Amino acid sequence: LNRELNYISGGSNRHIALYMAYRAAKSNGKYTRISLTISRHTDPAGGIYDMAEIRDISHVHCGTMVSFALLGGKPLKELPQDSRKGLLISRREQEIIYYISQGFTSRKIASELNLSEFTVNTHRRNIMSKTGTSNMVDMLLFAASNGII
Incomplete structure:
Protein backbone atom coordinates (compact mmCIF):
# COMPACT_ATOMS: atom_id res chain seq x y z
CA LEU A 1 0.00 0.00 0.00
CA LEU A 79 -0.07 26.42 0.07
CA PRO A 80 0.38 29.98 1.29
CA GLN A 81 2.64 30.41 4.32
CA ASP A 82 -0.28 30.97 6.66
CA SER A 83 -3.25 29.53 4.83
CA ARG A 84 -5.33 29.73 8.03
CA LYS A 85 -5.01 33.52 8.25
CA GLY A 86 -8.07 34.32 6.13
CA LEU A 87 -10.19 31.54 7.62
CA LEU A 88 -10.78 33.09 11.03
CA ILE A 89 -11.38 29.71 12.67
CA SER A 90 -12.00 30.44 16.34
CA ARG A 91 -10.25 28.60 19.16
CA ARG A 92 -13.53 26.85 20.04
CA GLU A 93 -14.01 25.78 16.41
CA GLN A 94 -10.46 24.38 16.42
CA GLU A 95 -11.36 22.37 19.52
CA ILE A 96 -14.51 21.09 17.80
CA ILE A 97 -12.48 20.10 14.72
CA TYR A 98 -9.98 18.27 16.93
CA TYR A 99 -12.72 16.26 18.67
CA ILE A 100 -14.39 15.46 15.33
CA SER A 101 -11.02 14.19 14.05
CA GLN A 102 -10.88 11.90 17.09
CA GLY A 103 -14.25 10.40 16.14
CA PHE A 104 -16.34 12.10 18.83
CA THR A 105 -20.07 12.57 18.23
CA SER A 106 -21.68 15.96 18.76
CA ARG A 107 -23.15 14.68 22.02
CA LYS A 108 -19.76 13.53 23.30
CA ILE A 109 -18.08 16.79 22.21
CA ALA A 110 -20.82 18.73 24.03
CA SER A 111 -20.16 16.71 27.17
CA GLU A 112 -16.37 17.22 26.95
CA LEU A 113 -16.64 21.00 26.43
CA ASN A 114 -19.69 21.63 28.66
CA LEU A 115 -21.76 22.89 25.73
CA SER A 116 -25.17 21.98 24.43
CA GLU A 117 -25.35 19.56 21.51
CA PHE A 118 -27.15 22.30 19.56
CA THR A 119 -24.16 24.65 20.07
CA VAL A 120 -21.73 21.97 18.86
CA ASN A 121 -23.86 21.38 15.75
CA THR A 122 -23.93 25.14 15.11
CA HIS A 123 -20.12 25.21 15.32
CA ARG A 124 -19.94 22.28 12.89
CA ARG A 125 -22.13 24.12 10.36
CA ASN A 126 -20.09 27.31 10.77
CA ILE A 127 -16.82 25.39 10.27
CA MET A 128 -18.10 23.77 7.08
CA SER A 129 -19.30 27.15 5.83
CA LYS A 130 -15.92 28.80 6.55
CA THR A 131 -13.95 25.97 4.94
CA GLY A 132 -16.27 25.69 1.94
CA THR A 133 -16.85 21.98 2.53
CA SER A 134 -20.08 20.01 2.43
CA ASN A 135 -19.28 17.00 4.62
CA MET A 136 -17.11 16.04 7.58
CA VAL A 137 -14.57 14.02 5.58
CA ASP A 138 -13.82 16.98 3.28
CA MET A 139 -13.74 19.33 6.27
CA LEU A 140 -11.21 17.12 8.09
CA LEU A 141 -9.08 16.82 4.95
CA PHE A 142 -9.18 20.59 4.57
CA ALA A 143 -8.27 21.06 8.25
CA ALA A 144 -5.36 18.62 8.00
CA SER A 145 -4.12 20.12 4.73
CA ASN A 146 -4.20 23.64 6.17
CA GLY A 147 -2.57 22.87 9.51
CA ILE A 148 -5.70 23.38 11.60
CA ILE A 149 -5.30 19.90 13.10
Whole structure:
Protein backbone atom coordinates (compact mmCIF):
# COMPACT_ATOMS: atom_id res chain seq x y z
CA LEU A 1 0.00 0.00 0.00
CA ASN A 2 2.88 2.36 0.78
CA ARG A 3 4.23 1.84 -2.75
CA GLU A 4 0.84 2.78 -4.22
CA LEU A 5 0.53 5.92 -2.05
CA ASN A 6 4.03 7.00 -3.10
CA TYR A 7 3.17 6.40 -6.76
CA ILE A 8 -0.14 8.28 -6.55
CA SER A 9 1.40 11.29 -4.81
CA GLY A 10 4.16 11.40 -7.42
CA GLY A 11 6.77 11.64 -4.69
CA SER A 12 5.59 15.19 -3.92
CA ASN A 13 4.54 16.65 -0.59
CA ARG A 14 0.92 16.17 -1.54
CA HIS A 15 -1.69 15.49 1.11
CA ILE A 16 -3.69 12.48 0.00
CA ALA A 17 -6.33 10.29 1.58
CA LEU A 18 -7.34 6.83 0.51
CA TYR A 19 -10.79 5.57 1.50
CA MET A 20 -11.96 1.98 1.09
CA ALA A 21 -15.13 0.24 2.23
CA TYR A 22 -15.42 -3.52 1.96
CA ARG A 23 -16.89 -6.65 3.54
CA ALA A 24 -14.78 -8.90 5.74
CA ALA A 25 -15.62 -12.36 7.09
CA LYS A 26 -15.74 -12.80 10.85
CA SER A 27 -14.58 -16.01 12.54
CA ASN A 28 -18.25 -17.06 12.98
CA GLY A 29 -18.76 -16.97 9.20
CA LYS A 30 -20.84 -13.78 9.20
CA TYR A 31 -19.74 -10.66 7.37
CA THR A 32 -19.08 -7.17 8.62
CA ARG A 33 -18.62 -3.98 6.63
CA ILE A 34 -15.28 -2.22 7.17
CA SER A 35 -14.23 1.34 6.39
CA LEU A 36 -10.50 2.00 6.02
CA THR A 37 -9.17 5.54 5.64
CA ILE A 38 -5.46 6.26 5.26
CA SER A 39 -4.33 9.86 5.21
CA ARG A 40 -0.77 10.95 4.36
CA HIS A 41 0.52 14.23 5.83
CA THR A 42 3.73 16.23 5.85
CA ASP A 43 4.77 17.93 9.07
CA PRO A 44 6.40 21.41 9.16
CA ALA A 45 9.88 19.83 9.36
CA GLY A 46 9.25 17.94 6.12
CA GLY A 47 8.63 14.53 7.68
CA ILE A 48 5.92 12.38 6.17
CA TYR A 49 3.50 10.37 8.28
CA ASP A 50 0.38 8.33 7.67
CA MET A 51 -2.74 8.10 9.79
CA ALA A 52 -5.09 5.15 9.44
CA GLU A 53 -8.60 4.68 10.74
CA ILE A 54 -10.48 1.41 10.59
CA ARG A 55 -14.18 1.37 11.49
CA ASP A 56 -16.99 -1.15 11.57
CA ILE A 57 -19.69 0.40 9.40
CA SER A 58 -22.03 -2.60 9.37
CA HIS A 59 -24.89 -0.30 10.35
CA VAL A 60 -24.53 1.46 6.97
CA HIS A 61 -26.53 -0.47 4.40
CA CYS A 62 -24.67 -0.03 1.14
CA GLY A 63 -24.75 -3.51 -0.36
CA THR A 64 -21.76 -5.73 -1.01
CA MET A 65 -19.93 -3.44 -3.43
CA VAL A 66 -16.35 -2.48 -2.60
CA SER A 67 -15.96 1.31 -2.52
CA PHE A 68 -12.71 3.10 -3.23
CA ALA A 69 -11.90 6.80 -3.31
CA LEU A 70 -8.69 8.78 -3.50
CA LEU A 71 -8.78 12.39 -2.38
CA GLY A 72 -5.87 14.73 -2.98
CA GLY A 73 -5.43 18.33 -2.03
CA LYS A 74 -3.00 20.93 -3.30
CA PRO A 75 0.65 20.07 -2.84
CA LEU A 76 1.60 21.32 0.61
CA LYS A 77 4.54 23.33 -0.70
CA GLU A 78 2.09 25.33 -2.87
CA LEU A 79 -0.07 26.42 0.07
CA PRO A 80 0.38 29.98 1.29
CA GLN A 81 2.64 30.41 4.32
CA ASP A 82 -0.28 30.97 6.66
CA SER A 83 -3.25 29.53 4.83
CA ARG A 84 -5.33 29.73 8.03
CA LYS A 85 -5.01 33.52 8.25
CA GLY A 86 -8.07 34.32 6.13
CA LEU A 87 -10.19 31.54 7.62
CA LEU A 88 -10.78 33.09 11.03
CA ILE A 89 -11.38 29.71 12.67
CA SER A 90 -12.00 30.44 16.34
CA ARG A 91 -10.25 28.60 19.16
CA ARG A 92 -13.53 26.85 20.04
CA GLU A 93 -14.01 25.78 16.41
CA GLN A 94 -10.46 24.38 16.42
CA GLU A 95 -11.36 22.37 19.52
CA ILE A 96 -14.51 21.09 17.80
CA ILE A 97 -12.48 20.10 14.72
CA TYR A 98 -9.98 18.27 16.93
CA TYR A 99 -12.72 16.26 18.67
CA ILE A 100 -14.39 15.46 15.33
CA SER A 101 -11.02 14.19 14.05
CA GLN A 102 -10.88 11.90 17.09
CA GLY A 103 -14.25 10.40 16.14
CA PHE A 104 -16.34 12.10 18.83
CA THR A 105 -20.07 12.57 18.23
CA SER A 106 -21.68 15.96 18.76
CA ARG A 107 -23.15 14.68 22.02
CA LYS A 108 -19.76 13.53 23.30
CA ILE A 109 -18.08 16.79 22.21
CA ALA A 110 -20.82 18.73 24.03
CA SER A 111 -20.16 16.71 27.17
CA GLU A 112 -16.37 17.22 26.95
CA LEU A 113 -16.64 21.00 26.43
CA ASN A 114 -19.69 21.63 28.66
CA LEU A 115 -21.76 22.89 25.73
CA SER A 116 -25.17 21.98 24.43
CA GLU A 117 -25.35 19.56 21.51
CA PHE A 118 -27.15 22.30 19.56
CA THR A 119 -24.16 24.65 20.07
CA VAL A 120 -21.73 21.97 18.86
CA ASN A 121 -23.86 21.38 15.75
CA THR A 122 -23.93 25.14 15.11
CA HIS A 123 -20.12 25.21 15.32
CA ARG A 124 -19.94 22.28 12.89
CA ARG A 125 -22.13 24.12 10.36
CA ASN A 126 -20.09 27.31 10.77
CA ILE A 127 -16.82 25.39 10.27
CA MET A 128 -18.10 23.77 7.08
CA SER A 129 -19.30 27.15 5.83
CA LYS A 130 -15.92 28.80 6.55
CA THR A 131 -13.95 25.97 4.94
CA GLY A 132 -16.27 25.69 1.94
CA THR A 133 -16.85 21.98 2.53
CA SER A 134 -20.08 20.01 2.43
CA ASN A 135 -19.28 17.00 4.62
CA MET A 136 -17.11 16.04 7.58
CA VAL A 137 -14.57 14.02 5.58
CA ASP A 138 -13.82 16.98 3.28
CA MET A 139 -13.74 19.33 6.27
CA LEU A 140 -11.21 17.12 8.09
CA LEU A 141 -9.08 16.82 4.95
CA PHE A 142 -9.18 20.59 4.57
CA ALA A 143 -8.27 21.06 8.25
CA ALA A 144 -5.36 18.62 8.00
CA SER A 145 -4.12 20.12 4.73
CA ASN A 146 -4.20 23.64 6.17
CA GLY A 147 -2.57 22.87 9.51
CA ILE A 148 -5.70 23.38 11.60
CA ILE A 149 -5.30 19.90 13.10
